[in-house]
Amino acid sequence: MKAVVFRRHGGPEVLTPADRAVADPGPGEVRVRIVVSAVNPTDWKQRNGRGAEAGTEVPETVPNQDGAGVVDAVGPDVTGFAPGDRVWLIIAGAYGPASGTAQEYTVLPAEKLVRLPDGVGFDEGAGFGVPGLTAHRALTVAEDGPSRLSPGALDGRTVLVSGGAGAVGNAAIQLARWAGATVVATVSSDAKAALARAAGAHHVLRYPDPELAARIRDVAPDGVDLVVEVAAGVNAALHPQVLRPRGTVAVYGDDRGTGTLSLDFGANLWLNSRYQFLVLYTVGADKLRAGAEDITAAMADGALRLGEDRGVPVHRFSLADTAKAHSASEEGVTGKVLIDIK
Template sequence: MKAVVYRRHGGPEVLSVSERAVVDPGPGEVRVRVVVSAVNPTDWKARAGRGAEAGTETPDTVPNQDGAGVVDAVGPDVTGLAPGDRVWLILAGTHGPEAGTAQEYTVLPAAKVVRLPDAAGFDEGAGFGVPGLTAHRALTVAEDGPTRLSPGALDGRTVLVSGGAGAVGNATIQLGRWAGATIVATVSSDEKAALARAAGAHHVLRYPDPELAGRIREVAPDGVDLVVEVAAGVNAGLHTEVLRARGTVAVYGDDRGTGTVSLEFGPNLWLNTRYQFLVLYTVGEDKLRAAAEDVTAALADGALRLGKDRGVPVHRFPLEDTAKAHIASEEGATGKVLIDVTPAG
């Protein structure tokens, strides 16, 4: 089979296409023929080494956490999955360096393999892995909020989505709308505003804007219940101006920041502000599985979709051009970067 592999950390030039043997699944494992692989920032950051010196050697590694495809074979003791099932994958690369989705077949524990609803395509299955699971976690960490999502779970709640045209921002808007929240999104351009509206945001506001807090208060006079934050350091002051008492900030990024978040003690004290930092790799298997179930339900309902008409332009590459796909993501392509790995049929 064909697989994209890197053996040292560095830029996209370290990626190469190799021929590798197809591995049989062991007990509790499933072999999946990957139809679509998706690129997220976490993938090229891992390839670059997350601070490791360029050129540092690493075990043979197949990149990309997200993907969708068809079950090809199951190992002993696997129940609930069978050859021919359409599936999407949960953090495939965390199973081992050679388990990523930029290859024709990958072998994973059955717990990382989720049935893909008939109503959803392989693009959605791959495209809403990391973004969908991150959005779910962000929408379920508030002290007074639900721990699971379903239609009506967020009725009466207002959610501020920072960076509403990003992958996680878009997934948060779509999932939040499905669950009944009122969504206020912030974006940096008119083009991105159109994408946030296409995703379903009720109110879309531009930044930078010295009156941004006031504009948010105009549409949410009592304050927002939850902020889903991609730029924690830059927006820390804004939070205390727009949060209601006992409001929550779910932080998954520090875009345009320094890596250090400074908070004003007094305003946050009197608001009883809750900050919840989140990353999927340490969130816990129970949280991941619950999120996967809810994301799957949203996919089945048609609440999560890719495409410009849903605020997610798609950029496609063949497997041989995985390096170009990584470049597109690293250069900030708006929307979703997908890799066609094997035919859907």
């Protein structure tokens, strides 16, 4: 079968085409024919080595965590899935070096598969894996908030989404709206403001702005309940200015930051504020499954969709152009990078 692999850490140039054998599923495993693969920052960071020296050799690795496709074969003891089922995948590449989605077939444990609802495309299944699960976790960690999302779960809550035109920011806006929250988003340009509005944000504010805290308070006089934060270090001073007492900051990124977070002790102390850091790889299987179920329900309701009309421009590449797809993501293209597996 056709695949793309890397055998050493480095830039997109280390991604090369390969012919790989099609593996048979073992006990508890399922073989999936990949239709669409998606690229996220975690994918090119893994390829780069996350701080490892460029050129460091690694086992032959198929990149990309997210994908969607059709069940091709099931192993012994698998129930709940059958050949022909349409599915999306939960961080597929975390299962092993050979399990990424930049290939025609991958073999995974059945628990990493989620049934794709009727009427929902493979693009959505691939495109909302890592971003959707990250956004779901961010929206369900507040002290006074719900642990699951559904219509009405966030009624009466105000959510501030930092970087509302990013992939996670977009998913957070769409999911928060579906769950009933009032959503305030911050963005860096007018073009991104249009995308955040298309995603469903009630209020969109530009940064940088020395009056940003005041503008947020204008639309949320009592403070926001939850911040979905992509730029923790840069925005640390903003948080206590806009949080309500017992508010939560859900941190998944440090864009434009230094890797070190400095907090105002007194301001956060008197607010009883909570910081919850999150990454999918160690969040726990139960949290991933809960997120996958809620995301699937939102997709089935039509509340979670790709496309510029929903604030997510789509950029398509072929499997042969996987290196170009990684470059596009790494260079910060706005929207979702998808790879069609032929």
